[in-house]
Amino acid sequence: MTTDKVFLSASGLSKSFDSVQAVNDISFSIERQEIFGLLGPNGAGKTTTIRMLSTVLEPDAGDVEIGSRSALREAGEVRKIIGVCPQEIALYEELSAIDNLVFFGRMAGLGGKEAKEAARANLELVGLLERGRDAVRKFSGGMKRRVNIVVALMSRPQLLFLDEPTVGIDPQSRNHIFDTVLGLRDEGMTVLYTTHYMEEADRLCDRIGIIDGGSMIALGSPDELKASLDQDGDVTLEEVFLNMTGRSLRD
Ligand SMILES: Nc1ncnc2c1ncn2[C@@H]1O[C@H](COP(=O)(O)OP(=O)(O)OP(=O)(O)O)[C@@H](O)[C@H]1O
Ligand SMILES: [Mg+2]
Incomplete structure (x- = not known):
């Protein structure tokens, strides 16, 4: 359910393509004026999740509410308040x-x-x-x-979806994009951002969901995620991911 504070709420989202379970029972919420990062390796299910949240793809199960409207049953209304920057x-x-x-x-x-x-x-x-x-x-x-x-x-839009906006670009353009996203947030926008760059998520995002193999395996602020591995938080998100999955994010 969305509230004054919660702008997007996703519950039990699942999607399969033939034999591939691209997204498996994902639930999370994004607060107003938050930069929420969806972080995961290639094929984790980030784009499929964004497509379901942004009314492009119908989930097999689950529901999405954005600003108290259902993305499934009131897609036209939801489209008026979201903006989508596709990966390609x-x-x-x-x-x-x-x-x-x-x-x-x-x-x-x-x-x-x-x-x-x-x-x-x-x-x-x-x-x-x-x-x-x-x-x-x-x-x-x-x-x-x-x-x-x-x-x-x-x-x-009140809610902006950015699917890997910094892939394959130089540090200067990347910094420019960071500044733009932070400025938009400061003006009141809510942002969902996907990336497989851990440092980027750490620097930019208020909260992060780590997605792997279609499942959400961790959710929290960068500091909370790091503290889950090391009390002093003296680790990188890359190490958090490695510890949770036994694999490096870039494998
Ligand atoms: N239209 C489709 N038809 C068949 N399989 C698909 C389709 N879209 C996604 N998949 C599969 O679903 C899984 C998740 O893909 P998705 O594009 O959501 O991952 P991603 O996290 O965005 O990856 P990347 O970092 O490479 O963009 C993959 O196994 C992919 O092959
Ligand atoms: Mg993708």
Whole structure:
């Protein structure tokens, strides 16, 4: 159940693809204005979880509530308050960055003028306003990632899903993305972030769920997770994961 404090509540979520149990009975909640990290290795079930939370994929079992609406039964209402940045970059290469954002803004229901203003503001937010008129195909990978993120902001969502937004980009672009996410949170946004970079989750997230083989194996703040292994918390999240699973996160 969502409350004044809890903005997203997922209970008993499961999903199988043929013989693969991608997500197995996952339950957790995210508080308003929290950056929640879903952390796990390749194939752990992070994207499948995000797709179910964001009304894209119907779960086999379980329920999701976002801002007191059911993502299953009131998907249209839920879509109005969420933004999704997919793991794969989804931009029109031949269109300029501004035209991409205007297009997605119009799809989200903004008027023409409103969409243009929001496009410029969002490009400025990620430091790309000056390149706004260039075709996206001329952008570097990190620049495309930044545009991909602000597509999800065009509808001014209350809850933002970011699926591995920093894969394959340099430290500078990564820091830029961190600052953007922290700024959005400070302005009141709630964020769900997936990554398989432990240091990143440690630095950015208020709370973390560690997911492995489709199951949530640990849940807590970075400090709580570290203290579960070492009383002084003098360990890394990588070591916490290793201790829980017997495997390294990058195996
Ligand atoms: N559409 C699909 N059809 C069949 N199997 C799928 C599908 N989507 C996901 N899977 C399987 O479900 C499991 C979880 O995949 P998922 O994409 O959720 O993992 P992930 O944690 O996001 O991994 P990554 O870090 O590589 O993005 C994997 O075994 C994957 O092969
Ligand atoms: Mg994924």
